Amino acid sequence: MKSRKSVREAIAGYLFTSPVTIGILLFTAWPVLQSLYYSFTKFNIIKSPVWIGTDNYEKMAHDPEFWQSLRITAVYTGISVPASLLIGFLLALLLHRQLPGIGLFRTIFYLPVVVPVVALGILWKQLYSPTFGFANELLKMFGLPPYTWFSQPESVIPSLIIMGLWQAGGSMIIWLAGFQGIPAHLYEAAIVDGASRFRRFWNITIPMISPVIFFNLIMGFIGSFQVFGQVMATTAGGPLNASNFLMVMIYKKAFRTLDMGYASALGWVLFVIVLLLTAFIFRSSRSWVHYEGEVR
Template sequence: MQTQSVQKNNVHKKSRSSLSVYLGQWNAPVVGYVFIAPWLIGFLVLQLWPIIQSFYLSFTEYSLLDAPHWIGSANYENIAKDRLFFNSLKVTFTYVLASVPLKLAAALFIAILLNRSIRGISVYRTLIYLPSLIGGSMAVAVLWRNIFGTDGFINNLVVLFGFTPHNWIGMPETALSTLIILSAWQFGSSMIIFLAGLKQIPSELYEASSVDGAGPVRKFISVTLPMLSPVILFNLIMGIINSFQMFTQAFIVTEGKPYNSTEVYALFLYKKAFGSLEMGYASALAWILLIIIGIMTLLNFIASKYWVFYESESGASK
């Protein structure tokens, strides 16, 4: 019996060693691709293939009901003549230039206030972050439309102080401003990132600046902003990308009205795709948006070398 058990153990060891040798013959990259295969298949099927398809469709006339018909660069030529296209660009750039700085300023201000060791600070951080958890949802957009509606909370507040109520959403002068305020209100994600960046700033820098006689404003300008500049760059780029793709708020709150004053680029693209069934035209619009976002991101990276401070680079220069 003992001999049989020994033989079984030897067979088991040999099988394990042969398996190890077999696996060892595989190249490391091949094994890696096997493990990432689920994600890789999802990326190829659900992301890369639709991207390739949209690029092809941007050179076709396609209405979902018929097969795509190749028309070359006609979609891009028609876009260059489309007055509503340029209007959507104007509205979108106005929205981005106003909402992104306002949102970053609000996020940084609140992050500085929350960067304190006081009792219950974690509760305050959670409560302030809560609106961002549902910030992009349709429910919040509907709520915002009711708040700024003719009989909404804002007008009730205006009447309470003796002023005349205003049609905030129905007037071209103020409709886009309501969407900008909504974007600034959703500062929670940027605030958390700013807060994490503030935690990484060495306290010795503030102590040294205090010895030099620096006040709160000087500390903020000379210590906080330079040390936080990489985080500011990250939030700036992400804010610009998200703002150029803003859709839900404009679709629910204003529907692009009045007089197309809030018809941002993504909403204009949606109307062409699912309103007019001009899928080829919409695909061309999507690629133009991709190029615009890419250019804006590249410009930010180029400009960052003049104002972003990296501690590692400072150490290397020494």
């Protein structure tokens, strides 16, 4: 009778999980295959796709727009992910203590994260405005010359990075959860052994929190390589394509110029890059991520 029971349980299991399995087939698996096919075609949605072999990928290899887009996306990711992790870490370090009013500060630091991206963009365009904005006022307060912010190609990326740092509260929350997960007895034992503040930080906090660093890095890189909303709501890729991030370029190719075959090829390249990056972090993690209770 046991087998009949387990068959019924299995059927129930498939039924309960059917929304996500059907969803993945409809909205992930099938689209992934289709987009791979589109990437080898010329396709503008009005006419059916025409097979052109690897033309899209060859075009990409010689497309300066793509290389520039890849470069700025990589630069943005390479700076903004570590910088916002660091700021989030510092904020979490400051917040991780029992002081009156600490909850209020946590709320304040996290608040920018919940601001809708369009409002965020409109607000920061105002802050960065060369004449009526406050960013240059701030520089003036410190005796620095005004900066061009969103108005010049060379200052767009740093400006977007700074704007992104305003939302470092997102990683702060994950750091805080990590700190709270470190058992207090580790610190107590270290204090008994006479370990200095720095030793305790370096030999307890850092290894114990390394899975959080790992998680933050992976999610940060994946998110940052697909930066889109912040850019569309502020510079929309300009000036002079200086903020034409990969996702912005893909969106414009797909929905503005209706070059959906080329956009699909770009999407696949983005996918492979994200995959390689994730695999690289995973591989390296074996040497620096410490899991509690893991036997080595």
